[in-house]
Amino acid sequence: MSIRDCALQSEAFAALKDVYDHRDREAARWRAAGRKVIGELGCDVPDELILAAGMLPVRICADPERPLAETDKYLEYAFDPMVRAQFEKIVDGTYYDQIDALAISNSTDVIIRVFLYLREIHRVEPEKKVPPVAFIDWLFTRHRIHQVRDEFIIGLFKQQVEAWAGRPITDEEIRAAGRICNENRQALREMARLRRGQEVRISGSEALVIIGAGLFMDRSEHTKLVRRVTADAAQWPVLAGPRVYYTGANQEDTVLYDKIEAAGMVVVGEDTDWGDRHYDRDYNLDYPVIRGIVDRYFLREFSAKKSTPAQRTEALDREVDAAGAQGVIFYTNQYDEVATWDMPKQRKSLEARGIRHITFGRMLWPVAKNEDLDEKLAGFAAQLKGGVR
């Protein structure tokens, strides 16, 4: 177990971990108080608009233990296994009882398909307990016409959120929500400084808990807790071991990081949406409100799903340098493999700069299904410790 006692003894960390471990609870409280909860599928649903409408955004997450009876009926097996498990909870009635509506962003192919399938379920099987669905058709090619188009699309999504809220949202409310999100991102960045630099005091798995809790709770409360944890963590013992950067499949829990850390490595950063990428780039308060949203989501660091291998190679180099990592762990799940197109060039670039790497491909989901993972991680850690290139 890589979450240390020092972390668990922090009242603020314990509070975040409680939310992380009981992800439905804040949403249930919110709804019990007569307020609305919006599920988010995909990492590009603008929280700013949902918060501005006085609603709670919560990230759709998978249940690794749940059988996929409904999913097997609707989805082809070539879907990302984690998305398949998320889909199960959307169509088996779980989220119907937990959220008021579902916002889906065009963050990856698979999620677009999920939207199309859910829309079709609403049409051909209207009796099915599936929450109302809205789709945000972002375009991520960095050309002006696509940026302008995105402003139109976010304008449409704003109308949808207003319909869910039953009232208009003012520019001031959006700016206020933008400030809340920026403060949260800033707090997370300050936390992340303790993951890197000369003295690493927050482990990767502890960081996943700190970041991930924010996907299921009131944002301002989260910011306060993150700041308190950061203050506490300044006194936590320094972590020893080779520093590694993680790239690949989203990790909705800490199982993989626990294994990496058990092998003696320290995860100092990641490019996933349940990790560092979540708080990359601020909402620009000086822009018109919709443009500010587009600017934030359109221009943050390239996602593996919506970029070329050249863009992703440069991005990984930047991120690895910023994190001060000695090694990189590439990890992709079977059927969530688009990132593998980037990897040969990424590996080549890392090698040219003397950075070691290990690749785990075609991995089963959840992580625990992969039997030889510990052994391979231990071997990689030994290589890094030996410093042999």
Added chain:
Amino acid sequence: MAEEKKAPASRSAVVKKLKATKTVSVYQKEWFFAMKDRVEKEKCDFAILNADVPMEIFRAMDIPFVVNQWWAAICGAKRMTKKYFGLMQANGYRPDLNSYDAQALAESFDPDDHKVDADGNPMGPWGGLPKPTICITRLTGDAQNKIFGLLAENYGADLYTIENTQARITPLNWYELAADRWEELYDTDRIDLAVEELKELIRWLEMKTGKLFDMNKLQEVMDLINEQEGWYKKLRDLIAQCHPVPVTVVDTINAVMQAQWQRGTRWAADHAKSLYEEVKALADKGEAAVPNEKLRMMWLGRGMWQDFAFYQRFEEKYGAVFMWSMYLAMGADAYIRNNVEKDPLRALAARFIGMEDFLHMPPWNSSWFIQQAKQNDIDGVVYMIPENDMQAVEGSYFIKKVMEDAGFPLLAFHADPVNPKKWNAETMTGLVEDFIENRVIPNKEKKQQK
């Protein structure tokens, strides 16, 4: 799965009679070598385009190009799949991902592509592609940015990507709206954006190639396409009303798919006319592709390029004839855009933004399949779901559900259209035989009793 075993050879006599099928194959080769010769002599720009890129612009600007998926079929036919599998692997790439779309990329790794062997035979397919200077795709799937990004890098070509938007309105009768009422078919803002995309592409191509775009030339290209697709419409309707059918998909897939990549040329329009006339003559004579036609079968999915004889294995035993595929029917229903002269760019936009959706987006694909099954008096549907290609994942549950709810038995199976390693002809033949015996025949008998 085990390696492919030889199954019984074709028994359909008509297959070998259609001149248009042979003509198009011969023409493709002649066209390719002439184009290659021109690119090499003139040292002009040469583009690789993904299938859903509006090639009409390139045709109008006289920029030589090949279509990625057409070239993949040529690579498959020239038995390059195994070699390309190895090349992808040797360069660190997964050879089993998007293999249909990645054939040209695999070729770009081949140091022998333009060489000849000891006997003087070219080692690359048809001596290899000329070196492209332009690689263009539409972002209809996450892998497109990757495959074309790498392709462009490997060849030192320029990459250009066109975005893809999702439909908010989805009128079920798209096939009735597409030709004349396409403004009702799409969200207006989607067409507006697509027109802007076309203008940007034109401007980029003008800068890149030094050629001037001519709107009149585009209109000419669009008119020729309407002419060509109009013949396909007549042909589809003719086949649908023939009992028995004069031709099977073995003829129509090849004749139409290959000519479709030449759309916008006089040759392609004339070829479509000759194809129609040839089949019409057979129909007028009452000639049957399968003389004992009993069951009319629909093929959903990409063509089974590696084993076309598969389609014919059920003819003699069951009188089952595969008479419908998307290739001809898409030509008939998806391409025609009338009144082009009002705004050729907008008409073109209204063509290319729908192509993926018609085939891969529920409910547009399933609603069309039902309409086509009805028009063609289909008795059974065989549906190949491609492996490892998210772009071709299209709501198989909904397709199966709506087809079966409408009274059309459907067999779905997974396969890779270009990888023989994953194709077991015996197993698949057994699967279809079982389907015919236990689902299609009883269903037809039940219908007849009513």
